[in-house]
Structure formats: C-alpha cells, structure tokens
Amino acid sequence: AMKNGQLKPAYNLQYGVEVSFIVWAGVYQNTTDTRTLIPFLEDFQEYIGTRSRNIIADAGYESEENYLYLRDKGQASYIKPNNYEISKKRKWKNDIGRRENMVYLAGEDVYLCAEGKCLSAVGTRRTKSAGGYISEKTLYACAACRGCERKGQCIHGNHSKIQLEERVKRLEVSKVFQREREENLARIRSTEGILLRMNRSIQVEGAFAQIKENFGFRRFLTRGQESVLGEAILLALAHNVLRLYEKIQRDTVGRHLIALKEAG
Numbered sequence: 482a483m484k485n486g487q488l489k490p491a492y493n494l495q496y497g498v499e500v501s502f503i504v505w506a507g508v509y510q511n512t513t514d515t516r517t518l519i520p521f522l523e524d525f526q527e528y529i530g531t532r533s534r535n536i537i538a539d540a541g542y543e544s545e546e547n548y549l550y551l552r553d554k555g556q557a558s559y560i561k562p563n564n565y566e567i568s569k570k571r572k573w574k575n576d577i578g579r580r581e582n583m584v585y586l587a588g589e590d591v592y593l594c595a596e597g598k599c600l601s602a603v604g605t606r607r608t609k610s611a612g613g614y615i616s617e618k619t620l621y622a623c624a625a626c627r628g629c630e631r632k633g634q635c636i637h638g639n640h641s642k643i644q645l646e647e648r649v650k651r652l653e654v655s656k657v658f659q660r661e662r663e664e665n666l667a668r669i670r671s672t673e674g675i676l677l678r679m680n681r682s683i684q685v686e687g688a689f690a691q692i693k694e695n696f697g698f699r700r701f702l703t704r705g706q707e708s709v710l711g712e713a714i715l716l717a718l719a720h721n722v723l724r725l726y727e728k729i730q731r732d733t734v735g736r737h738l739i740a741l742k743e744a745g
Contacts, residue, residue, distance in 0.1 A: 536556050538558075
C-alpha cells in the first residue's frame, strides 16, 4: 500500500472456513491469492494432520500449479475459473478469435477457426511463474490466414508493427492447464459443486463481513507478520464464538451446509 509516497507494510490475510467456523488462518506478503493456496494448505495439513476432501475457492486461486497440487494430494478442486463470469457474456461468445470459440480436433491436435481453417502445432515454449513453477505451452499457428476477410475480427492486438495483412493467427495453449480447468469446471457445475460454491460464498464472505463490518476492524494494530497473524487468530476466535452462539440459538449446530432452496 502506498501513502504519501512512502511504502507501508501490507499483508494478505487468508482464512479457511468450514461449517461457518474459521479453522485456519495465514498471513502472507504475496499480493495475489494464487500463490497463497499451497502454503496455506501445507501449514494446515502439517498442524492438523489431515487434508480436506474438497477445496472450494474463488477465481483468484486458479492456476495450473494449484490444480496439479490438489490432484497430487487427492483433493477435489472447486475453483471458479478466472474467466467464468466474462465467458457468459455475448461479446465473449461471439469473439471468433478466442480459443474457447474454436473447434479442437484432439486426434489431429489442431484448432479450426470460424472459417474452418486449421491452426496447427508449430512448437512449444516453457514459462516460469513468479513462484518458480514451469509450465509448457503448445504454440499453434494458421498457415491460411492470407486474404481472410474476417482477420480483423480474429487477430487481436493493435500494437504489432506488422501490418494486419501480413499477420497470422497464433495461439498459446497449456494442455495441462486446459485439462485441469475443464475437469474442475465440470465439478463446479455439478449439483454438488453449485451447493458447495454457494456455501463458500455465504460462509467465507460472511466471515470477512463479520470482521470488517460488524467488528469494525479495518487495520491491523501491530507490525510484523507474526504479530499480525496473532491478531488475525484473535479475530477468528471472536468470530467463531459468535457463530457458535448463533448456531446454538437456531439449533443448527449439527448442520454443515445451507440448502440451495433456503438460500434462494
């Protein structure tokens, strides 16, 4: 966070919630949620000695590395893809330049554009994430773009020094990521996935709303990662006591999930 030109210490607070109770807390200096998932779950498992069967998380936690980690640990991911909401929009669905709107022929390993022309694999390249994870991407290119009347709709990016007439359509695809995303997408669209994601929204967002709005807690009072974590744990304990009281009053102590029809 920046204020008056001076760098102020800032932390990324993560809470893990189950049955409306905060069961684990972590404080990180990573600005993005993506890189907090694995250390958070590793710390939880090391301390508790067990792993949760399902991991339900918002779009900020989606990455190839996270998908493979959960698969390796035998945990089912229910992570909203980061393009999930925008992919529902008409503009996205009508964009012929997007890989998602092309036909993929797995046997031939080619994509077919809106004009039925092939984008074939022409090579691979490796990329390394900020956390050091290496992903392999397959490069696809079309050899029949010249003279296509729809090239302006298909090839995006207005900063290329090459004239549009000379450019060809290219794609970069991580096959591993796309496989994991598709399997994950099938889970979140299932009846169980819809139920779990709805409860994640109610329980996790509710926990932060309780702390920020009801408790009026907007800024940590101490400095240093360890001290800030101590504050986060105290806040979590206060939240859990209130949640337990509410459950006792409503006689819902033994209930884990809110049904879809109740939320509706």
